[in-house]
Amino acid sequence: MSRVPGVSGVPALPAVPALEFSGLVKRFGGQTAVDHVDLVVPPGSFFGLVGPNGAGKTTSLSMATGLLRPDAGAVRIFGHDVWADPVAAKELVGVLPDGMALPDRLTGREVLTYLGLLRGMAREVVEQRAAELLAVLELDAAESTAIVDYSTGMRKKITLATALLHGPRLLVLDEPFEAIDPVSAATIRTILQRFVRGGGSVVFSSHVMALVEQLCDHVAVIARGRVEAAGALDDVRGEHPTLDEAFVHIVGARAGGAEGLSWLAS
């Protein structure tokens, strides 16, 4: 476990995890989507959550941020239980969920202003941050466009802006780079790297192993609702030259695609 430096002569205290899952379970009908997941995201880490389709990443992240109630287990954000102490936990976290519902008839600036004021932020702070976020994410050109007319990538960027607006200490992002053009992706990478350098923590899910490898210092591989491997990137990668190869090894390669579909080429 990571530790905060101790004052000389006084033992260092264990650092409180930015995010901690303990025995997390979620079932949908007869199916267990998340099956006793334990995970620790150290403070100040850039943490990648990877796994095949249907592995339980979105379900886990939704429970982490108070959007979905677990059937069992607990989630803590900097020690605050997301369900028992939601106000303190939500103050510390910015969330990019899977397909967040936004007030569709408002423009990007109006959404940011609305959500900032709802959080109790001062109007001038909201306006200044909203202007900066819209400019950096290149949404300022769509000044008078309502969210309903945004493209998928624009919706993702404005949702990311809502996650950053209140200056959280932890970002939980579900596939933040999906549907994002390369220039915007580079901007988002830079924002997130700066956030981590400034002491923030980031957890994000992705299918792009090269990106996870480039950005993250910690990674967890989840499959069939269970954590198959987790820890420092180098430890999870192990002997494999790339995370991609480690992933296939950990998850188990499936020999699909080579056989069948004979009609496809005929």
Ligand SMILES: Nc1ncnc2c1ncn2[C@@H]1O[C@H](COP(=O)(O)OP(=O)(O)OP(=O)(O)O)[C@@H](O)[C@H]1O
């Ligand atoms: N609301 C729901 N009702 C029923 N089943 C669900 C629901 N949400 C998720 N599931 C199921 O739970 C399992 C985990 O889904 P989840 O969306 O968490 O996977 P994921 O790892 O995020 O997948 P992907 O990479 O494809 O986005 C899947 O089998 C999915 O069908």
